[in-house]
Amino acid sequence: MDIRIGITNSPREINFESSQTASEVETIIATALESESKFIKLVDSKGKLYIVPVANLGYVEVGSESTRRVGFVA
Template sequence: MDVRIGIQDSPRELGFETSQSAAEVEQAVAAALGGQAPLLRLEDVKGSVYLVPAAALAYVEIGSEESRRVGFVA
């Protein structure tokens, strides 16, 4: 699933693919925005960990869980 994170006062966004489900990502974002966690912690499919301060979150876009098709569709 693709995740894109907007960070306040930054012109670029953070984008990566994760193996976590949409519900897990949404739960982590809700915990960070609700004050239960000071950081939003997500991991990508390659094992890299992304930590974003909850106060700096502008938006989080959670993509679809469908895998991308390769090739031509008839």
């Protein structure tokens, strides 16, 4: 699934594809916001670790879990 994270005071956003489900990502972010933790950790589909400070979190957009089609549709 595609994940897009907006950082405050930054013109760029973090965009990556993750093997985590939408509910897992939502739980990680909600828990971090409710518990006042300093950062969130997310892992992309290639194993890269993303650590984002919660204080600078602008928004998190979680894409659909559907797979992409390859080929022609008749």
